[in-house]
Amino acid sequence: MAERILDVKNLKINFHTYAGDVKAIRDVSFHLNKGETLAIVGESGSGKSVTTKSLMGLLANNAEVIGGSIMYHDEDILKKSEKQMQNIRGKEIAMIFQDPMTSLDPTMKIGQQIAEPLMKHKKVEKKKAWAQALDILKLVGISNAEERIKDYPHQFSGGQRQRIVIAIALVCYPEILIADEPTTALDVTIQAQILQLMKELQAKIETSIIFITHDLGVVAGMADRVAVMYAGQIVEYGTVDEIFYNPQHPYTWGLLNSMPTLTSTKLEAIPGTPPDLLDPPKGDPFAARNPYAMKIDVEQQPPFFKVSETHYAATWLLHPDAPKVTPPEEIVRRHQLFAKMTHQSV
Missing domain, CATH: 3.40.50.300 (P-loop containing nucleotide triphosphate hydrolases)
Structure with missing residues (x-):
């Protein structure tokens, strides 16, 4: 260890x-x-x-x-x-x-x-x-x-x-x-x-x-490892491979989607601006900019949900009762690449 x-x-x-x-x-x-x-x-x-x-x-x-x-x-x-x-x-x-x-x-x-x-x-x-x-x-x-x-x-x-x-x-x-x-x-x-x-x-x-x-x-x-910060909080952390190829938080999706790659055809900016930390929102601080936000995101801060032994993300989308959403196309491609990489390494 x-x-x-x-x-x-x-x-x-x-x-x-x-x-x-x-x-x-x-x-x-x-x-x-x-x-x-x-x-x-x-x-x-x-x-x-x-x-x-x-x-x-x-x-x-x-x-x-x-x-x-x-x-x-x-x-x-x-x-x-x-x-x-x-x-x-x-x-x-x-x-x-x-x-x-x-x-x-x-x-x-x-x-x-x-x-x-x-x-x-x-x-x-x-x-x-x-x-x-x-x-x-x-x-x-x-x-x-x-x-x-x-x-x-x-x-x-x-x-x-x-x-x-x-x-x-x-x-x-x-x-x-x-x-x-x-x-x-x-x-x-x-x-x-x-x-x-x-x-x-x-x-x-x-x-x-x-x-x-x-x-x-x-x-x-x-x-080796990455912590993603937003509005004074860590919202996701994991190994560099987990954050790049298997991101779980919509904010991490937004950051990756705005980054040029060899296969990306266009870059997507994250809409809106971060919240005012004089009066932070009581729910998920990313809710106002999150196209996947649910009612609970405005009302309650999400806890960290465990994705793997080294990977955690604070998003209600990982709750067992949350509806399944389709991430942006570039993120789906990364998920598929990660699945292929982990399958080959087994």
Whole structure:
């Protein structure tokens, strides 16, 4: 059985605003196993980044954790002081942020920025820290690293800056790496290179990754398991094959239907907008956008229904008494492909 290194249970986070309390995270639970990649996917505003920032103790001043726990090495991160969190950040849990330019200090040489975590967390002297910074700069694929280690962020391209941000995050060999949409600002070719680099580095240093994205296409070659988030809740989770080929939640259907494939002839947008989390709906938060919604969806939140030992979805369509519906054509094709794959592997 895989070793569980992070366990988030019933996490609830509100943001206090002039208009009232925004219920941003509403009873979220998930875990992370050693050496695996867990992808958290969903539209902008679904709560992905807020969830992961809570793991780092980096929530905004107007945020309040009103319930739940984040267990790391049998200790609740939420109960740690800021000083204790400073010893964890960068050393044991590191984060790659979305925009590499705003993640780097424009006034500091990149060698200094990579060496700094080593000097702070590992108490490595400056000369040795710079030598290790040079090693990891080569590891992330920066050419002429010996000369470039003394350059400033503006002297690098976007893809190179993202590699430097990855180097800073990995220099202390953290147990957990949180990648918050690390390829959003990059073109497709550079995206593929960065994703391949992360996979290679993960294998070398045996770190566990939480990968945040709104792009399911990125997830396919990156993740072991996937959690689908909507309106501050996880609505479906399973292995990457289960989510891609046997999705059960209409929201997951919508995300997959809006993703280009080699066989798709047209892309379908999910109609409508996410609910206002100042006043979340009492039923299924996706009900207003769900063409398969039933009366109970408006009245009651669905529980998680078990699809397999590793696959769960919070949709009333999985209730034994629910009417049978035909998913979109692309989803039916995926179901058929999944059935064929599982039949062949038996």
